[in-house]
Amino acid sequence: xxxxxxxxxxxxxxxxxxxxxxxxxxxxxxxxxxxxxxxxxxxxxxxxxxxxxxxxxxxxxxxxxxxxxxxxxxxxxxxxxxxxxxxxxxxxxxxxxxxxxxxxxxxxxxxxxxxxxxxxxxxxxxxxxxxxxxxxxxxxxxxxxxxxxxxxxxxxxxxxxxxxxxxxxxxxxxxxxxxxxxxxxxxxxxxxxxxxxxxxxxxxxxxxxxxxxxxxxxxxxxxxxxxxxxxxxxxxxxxxxxxxxxxxxxxxxxxxxxxxxxxxxxxxxxxxxxxxxxxxxxxxxxxxxxxxxxxxxxxxxxxxxxxxxxxxxxxxxxxxxxxxxxxxxxxxxxxxxxxxxxxxxxxxxxxxxxxxxxxx
Amino acid sequence: xxxxxxxxxxxxxxxxxxxxxxxxxxxxxxxxxxxxxxxxxxxxxxxxxxxxxxxxxxxxxxxxxxxxxxxxxxxxxxxxxxxxxxxxxxxxxxxxxxxxxxxxxxxxxxxxxxxxxxxxxxxxxxxxxxxxxxxxxxxxxxxxxxxxxxxxxxxxxxxxxxxxxxxxxxxxxx
Numbered sequence: 445x446x447x448x449x450x451x452x453x454x455x456x457x458x459x460x461x462x463x464x465x466x467x468x469x470x471x472x473x474x475x476x477x478x479x480x481x482x483x484x485x486x487x488x489x490x491x492x493x494x495x496x497x498x499x500x501x502x503x504x505x506x507x508x509x510x511x512x513x514x515x516x517x518x519x520x521x522x523x524x525x526x527x528x529x530x531x532x533x534x535x536x537x538x539x540x541x542x543x544x545x546x547x548x549x550x551x552x553x554x555x556x557x558x559x560x561x562x563x564x565x566x567x568x569x570x571x572x573x574x575x576x577x578x579x580x581x582x583x584x585x586x587x588x589x590x591x592x593x594x595x596x597x598x599x600x601x602x603x604x605x606x607x608x609x610x611x612x613x614x615x616x617x618x619x620x621x622x623x624x625x626x627x628x629x630x631x632x633x634x635x636x637x638x639x640x641x642x643x644x645x646x647x648x649x650x651x652x653x654x655x656x657x658x659x660x661x662x663x664x665x666x667x668x669x670x671x672x673x674x675x676x677x678x679x680x681x682x683x684x685x686x687x688x689x690x691x692x693x694x695x696x697x698x699x700x701x702x703x704x705x706x707x708x709x710x711x712x713x714x715x716x717x718x719x720x721x722x723x724x725x726x727x728x729x730x731x732x733x734x735x736x737x738x739x740x741x742x743x744x745x746x747x748x749x750x751x752x753x754x755x756x757x758x759x760x761x762x763x764x765x766x767x768x769x770x771x772x773x774x775x776x777x778x779x780x781x782x783x784x785x786x787x788x789x790x791x792x793x794x795x796x797x798x799x800x801x802x803x804x
Numbered sequence: 805x806x807x808x809x810x811x812x813x814x815x816x817x818x819x820x821x822x823x824x825x826x827x828x829x830x831x832x833x834x835x836x837x838x839x840x841x842x843x844x845x846x847x848x849x850x851x852x853x854x855x856x857x858x859x860x861x862x863x864x865x866x867x868x869x870x871x872x873x874x875x876x877x878x879x880x881x882x883x884x885x886x887x888x889x890x891x892x893x894x895x896x897x898x899x900x901x902x903x904x905x906x907x908x909x910x911x912x913x914x915x916x917x918x919x920x921x922x923x924x925x926x927x928x929x930x931x932x933x934x935x936x937x938x939x940x941x942x943x944x945x946x947x948x949x950x951x952x953x954x955x956x957x958x959x960x961x962x963x964x965x966x967x968x969x970x971x972x973x974x975x976x977x978x
Contacts, residue, residue, distance in 0.1 A: 502937055502938045505938045505939070506937060506938055506939065506940055621847060621848060622847075625850065628850060629850070629851075633852060633854055633858055633860075636850075636852065637861055637865060637868050640850075640868060640928065641866060641868050644928075644930040648930070800865070800866050801862075801865050801866070802862040802864060802865060
């Protein structure tokens with residue numbers, strides 16, 4: 445047998461083995477997924493946080509701080525801010541939950557429904573709409589409280605989860621290059637430059653996208669809080685915990701289309717529970733504030749801070765959010781679009797690499 | 805007893821690392837860096853082994869960065885469909901090539917093929933840009949040295965061009 449036919453039969457055998465190993469690997473991952481689900485979610489969250497914090501670490505490093513110290517300082521600052529927010533908000537949130545429970549048990553809901561029906565009858569000639577709206581809000585509230593209960597039931601694993609994330613994030617920021625180098629070292633020479641170039645491009649675009657989304661969420665959160673503050677000043681404080689509600693709106697804004705609606709619900713619920721005399725007008729203004737924030741976000745903030753490289757069709761976004769929600773609940777919904785963006789950019793850049801490199 | 809966390813933060817460079825540092829120091833674009841700065845560069849370079857006849861990169865591929873030969877021999881060749889491969893240079897241990905790719909993604913003007921089994925270090929543009937942001941004092945030294953290398957080559961090209969023009973002029977006058 446000639447050497448060329450020997451080498452071609454070896455190449456076919458190798459291809460068959462490669463395909464077999466890939467299929468076995470994927471099947472194995474699907475099989476163990478239920479057991480590693482939390483670890484995967486934790487790694488994805490840590491990785492996203494590491495990307496968000498990296499510019500601050502790089503900046504401190506550029507002015508002379510050691511990388512480990514820079515990471516420690518940035519994470520400590522974030523931790524102190526979070527602890528501050530929780531310390532300020534937790535008593536208020538507990539009081540709010542107590543108030544909600546107390547009001548749920550009283551005739552409060554019936555009173556609010558009657559009041560809302562009157563307002564809707566007077567303004568829109570449709571009292572049924574008010575009833576439907578209140579029923580929907582009560583249903584959503586019930587679901588949220590139910591989720592909180594299950595979250596508290598798993599409190600120990602939740603605390604462990606929260607404790608491990610900063611630890612993993614620290615090493616992901618510190619050893620980003622080392623992890624990357626070790627991965628690249630396994631790539632055969634034939635694909636080395638192409639893989640490296642594609643990874644750099646994907647990394648660059650994904651980093652810009654995630655950092656942009658985080659900045660966008662922060663700005664939307666602050667704008668929402670500012671809008672609610674103005675309503676509070678004008679209407680004699682009808683919305684309690686407006687800053688906290690603004691922050692929730694900012695985080696919810698990470699979920700496209702659904703986020704802005706989810707962000708407005710807590711503000712409306714809190715207003716209804718607080719039952720100010722002009723509740724209808726206040727709710728109308730809350731809706732105006734959230735619509736205005738969306739207009740500002742979509743036309744000014746988002747085009748400036750969010751990278752255009754991960755542009756996605758609305759249908760793709762909705763499908764990604766639904767799949768993300770099925771896999772990982774609320775966290776899955778939050779990370780669905782970035783993860784889909786990563787897949788999209790990767791496919792695009794791999795295609796570019798295959799077209800431009802002479803693979804021999 | 806050794807503590808893995810302590811070792812992790814305070815480990816010292818190994819002998820192999822020291823030898824890489826010396827090789828890097830010999831490359832003109834890193835010659836202005838001190839040992840501490842070279843250690844930063846060492847963290848971001850990629851070390852690769854190539855077998856005899858294996859291409860490091862091919863003519864026409866998008867440029868990504870430069871390579872430094874630690875051990876072995878590399879041929880720089882021009883490839884064409886009609887004439888096959890034409891050798892332009894043979895580079896030995898310590899030589900570097902592909903440095904213009906640190907400046908842009910223009911296609912490689914020639915192929916680099918390992919003539920013997922080689923041990924090579926790769927230093928790439930995105931890592932240089934990252935270094936410029938994180939450690940501007942090191943990045944600026946490297947860029948300045950790179951500009952000097954490119955400037956020196958431009959001067960030599962100008963001299964060669966003037967010489968050629970002079971010879972053409974003489975030929976015309978004959």
